Amino acid sequence: MPARPGRRIGLFGGSFDPVHQGHLALAQAAMGQLGLTELRWVVAGQPWQKADRQLAPAADRMAMVEAAIGSAPGQRLERIEVDREGPSYTIDTVRALQAAEPIDTDWWLLIGQDQHANFCSWRDWRELLARVGLAVAARDGVAPQPSGELATVPHRWQVLPMSPHPASATAIRSRLAAGESAQLLAPAWLSPAVADLIGRRGLYHPVPAQPVDRPATPDAGPVTATDRASSGVPQQRP
Numbered sequence: 421m422p423a424r425p426g427r428r429i430g431l432f433g434g435s436f437d438p439v440h441q442g443h444l445a446l447a448q449a450a451m452g453q454l455g456l457t458e459l460r461w462v463v464a465g466q467p468w469q470k471a472d473r474q475l476a477p478a479a480d481r482m483a484m485v486e487a488a489i490g491s492a493p494g495q496r497l498e499r500i501e502v503d504r505e506g507p508s509y510t511i512d513t514v515r516a517l518q519a520a521e522p523i524d525t526d527w528w529l530l531i532g533q534d535q536h537a538n539f540c541s542w543r544d545w546r547e548l549l550a551r552v553g554l555a556v557a558a559r560d561g562v563a564p565q566p567s568g569e570l571a572t573v574p575h576r577w578q579v580l581p582m583s584p585h586p587a588s589a590t591a592i593r594s595r596l597a598a599g600e601s602a603q604l605l606a607p608a609w610l611s612p613a614v615a616d617l618i619g620r621r622g623l624y625h626p627v628p629a630q631p632v633d634r635p636a637t638p639d640a641g642p643v644t645a646t647d648r649a650s651s652g653v654p655q656q657r658p
C-alpha cells in the first residue's frame with residue numbers, strides 16, 4: 421500500500437494588534453511556497469516580550485484575525501495561547517499541537533525577519549528548531565539570515581519569497597490614535613473587513629477628553645493629563 425503523504429502545517433504566531441496586510445502577504449507567500457495543508461494563525465495570549473504595553477483584548481485581536489482570514493481555504497484561527505494561562509511561549513504551543521497530530525506531520529513556523537533576528541531569546545529555542553522548520557519573510561528591506569548563536573545550530577529554514585510590505589502594527593496603532601480613520605488605511609495596510617471591525621469596535625482610537633468629577637473649588641484650575649490619568653478615564657495607547 422502506498423504511504424499516506426504526511427500533512428504539512430504552518431503556524432503563524434503574532435500579537436496581531438491589529439492584524440495587517442503585511443501578515444496577510446506573509447501567509448499567502450507561505451501557503452504557496454510551502455504547499456501547506458493547513459495554516460493556523462496563533463494569536464498570542466500574553467506575548468511576554470511585549471509585557472511593557474497593554475494590548476487590545478484577545479477577543480478583539482482574534483475577531484480581527486478571523487475577519488482577515490475570511491474564507492481563505494486551509495487557514496484558520498488557533499486560540500490555544502489565548503486559552504492557556506501565563507506567558508505565551510511558542511515551545512509550549514508547539515509541544516501541545518504536535519502531540520495532537522500524527523508523527524509524520526511536517527511543521528513550519530512562519531516568522532518575519534525581526535523575530536528571526538530575535539529568535540535566540542525565545543524560550544527553549546533549540547528544542548523549537550528540532551521540532552519545526554523556520555519560514556522567514558524579509559522585513560524593512562532586511563533579508564533573513566541566521567546570525568549569532570542561531571547560525572551555529574543546524575536547522576531547517578527557508579526564506580519566504582514575498583514583495584516587501586511596509587505595514588507594522590505599531591505604525592497602524594499610532595495613526596489610529598492620532599485620529600486617522602481605519603477605513604483610510606484600507607486596503608493598503610488593513611483588509612477592509614478588519615478596518616470595518618476596528619471602526620465598529622472603536623479600537624485604537626483616541627479617547628475623547630471627558631469632564632472629570634472633582635470638587636467644585638474656586639481655584640481648581642484647568643483639568644490636566646495627570647488629572648485624567650488618575651480619574652480612571654482610559655488613556656490613549658501608543
Ligand SMILES: Nc1ncnc2c1ncn2[C@@H]1O[C@H](COP(=O)(O)OP(=O)(O)OP(=O)(O)O)[C@@H](O)[C@H]1O
Nearest residue numbers: 434435436442531532535557559585587588589590
Ligand atoms: N510587514 C511585515 N513583513 C514581514 N513580516 C511581518 C510584517 N509585519 C509583521 N511581520 C511578522 O509577523 C509576525 C507577527 O507580527 P506582529 O503581530 O508582532 O506584528 P508587528 O507589525 O510586528 O507588530 P508590532 O509593530 O506591534 O511589533 C512576526 O513574526 C513579524 O515579524
Ligand SMILES: O=C(O)c1ccc[n+]([C@@H]2O[C@H](COP(=O)([O-])O)[C@@H](O)[C@H]2O)c1
Nearest residue numbers: 433434435464467469509510511542543
Ligand atoms: O516563545 C517565546 O519565547 C517567544 C518570544 C518572542 C516571540 N514569540 C512569538 O513570536 C510571535 C511574534 O511575536 P510578536 O511579539 O512579534 O507578535 C508570537 O507568536 C510570539 O508568541 C515567542
